[in-house]
Amino acid sequence: MFLTPSGTPRVRVETYREPVTADRVRQDPLDPAPSRHLAQCEFVGESDAAMLRVLLKVIDKGDYDWVECGACEAGWQVAHYAESVL
Numbered sequence: 001m002f003l004t005p006s007g008t009p010r011v012r013v014e015t016y017r018e019p020v021t022a023d024r025v026r027q028d029p030l031d032p033a034p035s036r037h038l039a040q041c042e043f044v045g046e047s048d049a050a051m052l053r054v055l056l057k058v059i060d061k062g063d064y065d066w067v068e069c070g071a072c073e074a075g076w077q078v079a080h081y082a083e084s085v086l
């Protein structure tokens, strides 16, 4: 809130807008595509989202998530955003 020159209080309207992120979709760390299970892991190829949510441990490392499989203890990185395709 601030006063205009005439003394009328006005509410400042924030006009900040998110940067355009249409081509920077946050990647899902539970996406089975980049998973790196050990060959003998019984969850290799597991794609059920509810199962993966229980199975995988996701640790936010800043620029990427570190994902660990609770069964085979393998881990892999999932970048928050896909590489730029410029």
Ligand SMILES: [Zn+2]
Residues within 6 Å of the ligand: 037, 038, 041, 042, 043, 044, 069, 070, 071, 072, 073, 074
């Ligand atoms: Zn596994």
